[in-house]
Structure formats: C-alpha cells, structure tokens
Amino acid sequence: MDKHLNRYQMLFTLGFIFMLAVAVGAFFTGVEIGSSRTESRFEAKKLQASSAKTTSAYSQQDLVSFYHTVFSPYREFQSEWLEMESRLESRSATLSTGMLEQLADLATKKRKEIEAVANEHKSGLLADSRASYLASLDNFNAAAKRQKTAAAGSSPDIFLVTLRADKDYKKGSNLSLIGQNNYYGAMLSWASSTNSDIPSRIELSGVMSLKQWSSSPLTVKNKLVADLLSKRGQMNAYLPQDLSGAVDQLIESGEAERLNLGSLQSAAELLSGTGAVRSGDFWAIKPRLYSSEVLPQLPFFLPPEG
Structure with a gap:
C-alpha cells in the first residue's frame, strides 16, 4: 500500500513539475512575443514619423522645378506689369488701351504656360503657391480688361489711382504675395x-x-520678409532676399543704430519708402554677408551670367 502510494505520489509530482515547466515556458514565450510586437510597433511608428518628416520637406529639385515651371513664368508677367506702372509714373510711356490689352494677353499666355506642365504637388506649400500665382494671373487679366476704358483719354496719374483701386488688381496683388510667401516657406x-x-x-x-x-x-x-511683404499687400520689383540684404547692410554700416531703428519693420519701411531696395541687390551683397549661408541653388540666388 505504501509502495503504491509512493509511486502515485511520484507520478503526481512529476506531472505537476511538467505542467509547471510548460506554464513557465509559455509565460516567457508570451512575454518575448509581446515585447517583440511592442518593439515592432514602436519601430513602425518611428519609421512613419521619420517618413512624414522627410516627405514634408522639399528637395532642392522640387524648388528648382517650381522655379522654372511656375515662378519664372509668373515673374515674367509680374515684371512687365510693374514696368508698365513704373513707366507711367515716370511719364516715360504713353498710356494706351493697347498697353493693357498686351498685359491681358500676357497673363493668359503665362497661365497656359504654367498649366502646360503637370502639377507635381497636389497639396502643401508649393501646391498652394502655384494655385495663388494662377489665380493672380486671372485677377490681373480681369483688371486689365476692365480698366481699358479708363485708360482712354485719362492721365497716367488718374489712371494709376483707378487701376490700383480695382478689386481684381488688389486681389491679384495679394495672391501674388501669398504665392511668394508660400514659395519661400x-x-x-x-x-x-x-x-x-x-x-x-x-x-x-x-x-x-x-x-x-x-x-x-x-x-x-x-521668409520673415516674405511675411512682411504679404501683410503689406503691395507688389514690388525686388524679391525678399533683396530686402533682407538691404536690412543687414543697414545694420552692418551702423546706420540702423544711428537712425535709432530698432525693428525689422522700421528698417524695412525706411528702405522701401526711400527706394533704397532694388531687384538684384542681393547678388552684390551675398559674397560679403552670406558666403557661409545655406541656400538652395536657385537662379535668383546666383549672380546673372555675363
């Protein structure tokens, strides 16, 4: 009887030890699998975050492509429009309806030129910039057509006042600056x-x-200057880097301190108001003030050839 009980107890003990070993093994296997899955999910989230950060940034090729396919065509139109205003202000051109017809045609031409190239970005800053530039062309086109009648028999001064009060002119100017702001963003x-x-x-x-x-x-x-220009709502022939350089030059020369200019806004107001900023000024300033700055290789950051 004792012998039978001892054998039974031994079998029971061995069975218990076996079940305990299985349970412990299953527990640690579960812990390992759970940890592995947690690490995998964590790594996946890290990769997703890294991917999101990478895709949100623009490559230099994106910026260069946008320059040639969107910014440059728009800039050509904008330069012609601003040149028209400048020549009328200086009395170096005669006001005519033909002048406005040509600008309206140019706006249509540049819109088609931009739209002829597939839009690489469906959302984001470059997509918003492209949309703003296209809408701006439409507004200037409408303003030019509407103001043709005002040009007939009007003096340049009166015409410019009427033109700049036109709703499409104002909207076109604002959209132009919004497009510029997004590009610099x-x-x-x-x-x-x-x-x-x-x-x-x-x-x-x-x-x-x-x-x-x-x-x-x-x-x-x-980018801060682009913000400032956008808030002011007035198009200029110069670009943000031209005004940035002029402000830094004012500081470097000691003139900002001498004139008691303490803010970007006051310095920009003085420079713009006195006509001290011109398109292309950045090229002359860059070698002296910005030789170590990181900039994308865009044509307007480089000196003109020849």
Whole structure:
C-alpha cells in the first residue's frame, strides 16, 4: 500500500513539475512575443514619423522645378506689369488701351504656360503657391480688361489711382504675395531638412527686434520678409532676399543704430519708402554677408551670367 502510494505520489509530482515547466515556458514565450510586437510597433511608428518628416520637406529639385515651371513664368508677367506702372509714373510711356490689352494677353499666355506642365504637388506649400500665382494671373487679366476704358483719354496719374483701386488688381496683388510667401516657406522647409537648427516653419507676428533678426539664418530672414511683404499687400520689383540684404547692410554700416531703428519693420519701411531696395541687390551683397549661408541653388540666388 505504501509502495503504491509512493509511486502515485511520484507520478503526481512529476506531472505537476511538467505542467509547471510548460506554464513557465509559455509565460516567457508570451512575454518575448509581446515585447517583440511592442518593439515592432514602436519601430513602425518611428519609421512613419521619420517618413512624414522627410516627405514634408522639399528637395532642392522640387524648388528648382517650381522655379522654372511656375515662378519664372509668373515673374515674367509680374515684371512687365510693374514696368508698365513704373513707366507711367515716370511719364516715360504713353498710356494706351493697347498697353493693357498686351498685359491681358500676357497673363493668359503665362497661365497656359504654367498649366502646360503637370502639377507635381497636389497639396502643401508649393501646391498652394502655384494655385495663388494662377489665380493672380486671372485677377490681373480681369483688371486689365476692365480698366481699358479708363485708360482712354485719362492721365497716367488718374489712371494709376483707378487701376490700383480695382478689386481684381488688389486681389491679384495679394495672391501674388501669398504665392511668394508660400514659395519661400518651402525654401525654409528645405533648409530645415539640411540643418536641424533651422526651423521648418516660422511666421512674422508682432514687431521683430533687429537683434533677434540679426541672429537668424538667411532662409529665416527671407521668409520673415516674405511675411512682411504679404501683410503689406503691395507688389514690388525686388524679391525678399533683396530686402533682407538691404536690412543687414543697414545694420552692418551702423546706420540702423544711428537712425535709432530698432525693428525689422522700421528698417524695412525706411528702405522701401526711400527706394533704397532694388531687384538684384542681393547678388552684390551675398559674397560679403552670406558666403557661409545655406541656400538652395536657385537662379535668383546666383549672380546673372555675363
């Protein structure tokens, strides 16, 4: 009897130990699988976050392609329009309905030129910029056609006042500056992807001190100037980098301090109001002030050939 009980107890004990070993093994296997799955999910999230960051930044090729297919055609129209206004102001051209007809035709031509190239970006800053430039061309086209009658028999001064009060002229100007602002925002996004110290987004809010301005990279300065120009709503022949360079030159020369200019806004107002900023000024300033700055290889950041 004792012998039978001992054998039974031994079998029971061995069975219990076996079940315990299986349970412990299953537990640790579950822990390992759970940990592995958790790590996999964590890595997947990291990859998704990394991918999102990468896709949100624009490549240099994106910026160059946009320059040639959208910005440059629009800029050609804008330059002709601003030249018309400048010549009328200086009395170096005679006001005529034909002048406005040519500009309306040019707006149509440049719109077709931009639309002829497939839109590479369906959303984001470059897509918004393209849409703004196209809409701006439509508005200037409408303004030119509407103001043809005002041009007949009117003096240049009166005509320009009437033209600049036109609703499509105002909207076209605003959209032009919005398009420019978004393009420079895309440049900032690109710069951030090449240098983590540069923010991917920034917006001018409130008054910016020249001390804060001076410590910013050039791509940030250009975006802040694009913001400033957009808020003012007035098109200019010069580009943001031209005004950025003029502000930095004013600071470097000591004139900003001598004139008691403490903010970006006050410096920009003085420079713009006195006609001290011209298109292409950046090219002369760049070698001296910005030789170490990171910029995309876009034609308007480079000196003209010849």
